[in-house]
Amino acid sequence: MGLMKKGMTILHFDDTYYEQQRLRKFPHEEIDFEKLQHVNLYCELDSLKILQKKLQKRNEKGITFIGSGNYHYVSFLFLKEITKPFTLVLFDNHPDLGTVAEQEQNLLSCGTWVSYALRELPLLQRVVIIGPTTAMPHQAFDSRVVIFPFDGSHHYSRKSILSAIHTETVYISIDKDVLNRSEAVTNWDQGIMNSETLLHDLAFILKNKQVEGMDVCGEEQISPVQAFLPDFQKVIRKNEEANINILETCLKAGAVQTRGA
Template sequence: MRSMILQLDGSLERQTELQRAALQGGGRILAARDLGPALRLWSTAQTLADLRQRLKTCPPEPQAEVVFAGSGDFHHVTPLLIERAVAAYGGPITVLHFDNHPDWVRQAQGRHCGSWVGRAARMEGVARVITIGVCSPDVGRGRARQGDLALLAEDKLELYAWAAPDGGEAVVLEGRAWPTIASMGEATFLDRLDAAITTSGVYVTVDKDVLRPQDAVTNWDQGQASLDFVIAAIRRASAGRRVIGADVVGDWSQAAYGAGPAAWLLKRGEALLDQPWGRPEPEAARAVNEAANLRLLDLFAELS
């Protein structure tokens, strides 16, 4: 699998070992930092259209592609990358979504980093999204009402939280109990995941905030999964199937918000409400995240 480094913020520019490994493997770098501030957290339809046009300057490779895209604040670019992969390789596919958050809220119609799952799940060629590893309160009974719960009734989403917000062994939504990974154990979950994927094609999206803090440093609150678990799950899901594409976000970067003073204030206010206030040491964050990215790069290269 070839790689692309999509530069929307400064996080990947400092990861020189990742860039070297990607380019040595035939990968490429697409500069898009000019679009980054307007894309960060949420975007207008026009800015996403501008990014779609920028991506067209790097047509899909003959083989599948893994895209590293920086902060999890940009996770709403994933539908563009799924669209690109499905157009090149066809469907139907299952989207495997590793994240500490369900990213299913209804606001901004898929243009928000927390609302892209509904859009992706209903795209042509996508059979279902399987979300893995959530620990955040977003799947609790109260907060879940903000989510696009129709996805469950439409059989377009399966949800396997790492832990339930109330401490129970399952997340209960729309009358269905979804056992947590912690309650069933990692090995049992991998068997269940394998059975849940009914398509021969798989697209993988990883937000590194699903990982415990020793494995990643992100702009968001983090989960409890180890990088070893995420890699094992991707290996299991890909066995006997084709990974048609992937993306990786979740690298910490200093936020910059564009699109005018009103948007800056709204985005800054949202970040203060939703994200941790502490600032990590940038070089330490870079080292931890680059190590994780290099392991994921090696994994996807192997799977191709």
């Protein structure tokens, strides 16, 4: 088991990752989308086609760092590449299912991409969402969606989470807004999960399932001018540390898999 595909890709929708020099020291490839228009929060069809065409050509398909949660919908394009029945495991403070009205608009956005994927991808068998602190009552939940909310009163064993995943093949998407603000700082409201829980859950899934790929988003949007200020430097270092911990958890799982082969 473990991460089936290797390598790391960093996407540049803005300047976020240029300040994360420790992360960029790991072997990786980079793809620049900074000049691409109509991609912030929502993605228009023409821009989506450009994104898909460029992403299909990437060599490193193991783990992708997307950037701000505003671009989380890019995960949909990675799910489209999977050729066997699979489960999406999403760590996120928001279910990203959208409201009923948003679902009816059939528009791909950072807040609706999960529902969009359920509608468009027949190989997607189930979505397991771990970590949201709120599930709005006006959201229409598909019967294929299982949610493990984190609101301070629920405690889940890792075996119970694993039992909700019925396929051998899994794709994992992580939005760091699932973490509390002492662990990461994002541009969205955040949950209460700690990094230890996230990393242990991640390692457990990597150990027990064939993970087709992974992505990570949830960067704070910081301008080049702000990046020089001490408070924002602390934010950058905190988010970079979270990214490296996630990456190293994947690399460690891959090393164990190689030794066991």
